[in-house]
Amino acid sequence: MKPDPSRTVAQPAEPAGSPLLVVGSLALDTIETQSSRRDEVLGGAACYASFAASFFAPVRLVGVVGSDFPSAHEALLRSRKIDLAGLERVAGRTFRWAGRYAADFNNRATLDTQLNVFETFRPKLPPAYADSPFVFLANIDPVLQLEVLGQVRRPRFVACDTMNFWISGKRSDLLRVLERVDMVLLNDEEARQLSGKDNLPAAASVIRGMGPSAVVIKRGDAGALFFCQDGVFAAPAFPLESVVDPTGAGDSFAGGCMGWLARNGDTSPAGIRTALVVGSVLASFCVEDFSLDRFRSLEESAIRSRCAAFAELVRFDSVSF
């Protein structure tokens, strides 16, 4: 058999886990940090989540791009074996977002949002995707999240993200989504807004009452808290001396977590704890460069090393007196 010249050393083997369906945005992002700027680079929640998950499980991506979407971006996703049968290509411009970060990266200003082809997006799953056992509904209109759930048969584990815009503007639709998901990931301000509680454990209790047995509250560089019937798990963010661009960190966190669950199959509270550590590790790689650039050269061995470093980060000898 002749060697395929398009294959490179970095080409991944077929991942071992169950298929993970990811639905959400693909975007062209323009990012300004204090020290640098990138124009129209690959981004979007579903893009980051798919890429992070692809290190662990076969990913099926459902989204939409315009006719201006560079073929190199599609090739990059394919290089990670991400199934693009559900990627719709329509006439018009791809979704664009532009933002600028403060010096400490904990605040950002949105400079521009152009929904473009994303504005009329209606997710249509290829028939083969209907049996997807793991589903991640990235941050999109909850009406569309419900349409996706109407197209999958009895998934084993469904997670969703959301945002302030839907919590205030489409609350009843969002509540219908929450009734049907196993896990919701959202940031601290969103958790407060959704629950009406300022205290995060109290907010998580209220949100668990809305349906999801697992509530993950993301806090940027302060890490994440996972609440379920068994108690609380605190996963710190991996401290990095150099952060280049935090765009997509939360989506990479969710994608890494869902990819691990799909690979490992253990969706118990203990399994979710480990998955969140994997998500935190993937998020830590994401922020080391603009766009998905750090992921391009990311090797499994580097992921393993950082998972070990993560365990060291939180290790302490038991307190006895």
Added chain:
Amino acid sequence: MKPDPSRTVAQPAEPAGSPLLVVGSLALDTIETQSSRRDEVLGGAACYASFAASFFAPVRLVGVVGSDFPSAHEALLRSRKIDLAGLERVAGRTFRWAGRYAADFNNRATLDTQLNVFETFRPKLPPAYADSPFVFLANIDPVLQLEVLGQVRRPRFVACDTMNFWISGKRSDLLRVLERVDMVLLNDEEARQLSGKDNLPAAASVIRGMGPSAVVIKRGDAGALFFCQDGVFAAPAFPLESVVDPTGAGDSFAGGCMGWLARNGDTSPAGIRTALVVGSVLASFCVEDFSLDRFRSLEESAIRSRCAAFAELVRFDSVSF
């Protein structure tokens, strides 16, 4: 021997550790939260730190109060075997502070500060305190912190706190303190201000270059990061469904940590990790009520239980693939 009627069941045994010297403020605080208010309750950094430490080691407290300082407060400190030979009582009014917390407790406004007798405070150590092996310099003028260091002989382990006011106003004095301490505890904004670095690991590197081998960055309900030559340790804050008053949490954290070090004697990086967990646990009790009220009834068994719960909070199965 006749039983002493002033002794109660809660009276602690003499703590086992080496003596810990704590120098700093005692105050009468007026606290407003969204739901409640307390007027002129016991507070002050040294007061919180001493009380938290007293569960683990014999504490020597150096500070100043006015003639209006209630004798019941002194009795409360004595009930924890805190040595008050270094507590100066002078004519005039005790230091007063008043503040109001936002709903999420992460921001507070200072409504009033009256230094009163604290304004002319010059710490004078009783001769017996000169051999204190463990020293915690709570947040006071670095000139006074230096005066304390001039009065102790070869302490084993010295830690200090500071604040934005001294970082900008008495930077050169503060730098002289930092050259002489083993550990500094400060919050994230203070770390950024002191180092000129926005990134926290980078800030810690700069601050370690100023002298202290251990740098602890406190982040409120986002926990703390400990940096030393061995790497980083992340201690989350213990999540609580009900927070009543966060005043003194950082000081209780420092006091619990220093008390544990004085008791345990292990000041290696591993020993400091465990001590920071103990500090985090003490801080979590502190915020459950106003002033030092939660500490009044705190039993060792409750501290042990929460230390075990803390271990469970961060536990996860190792990631292998």
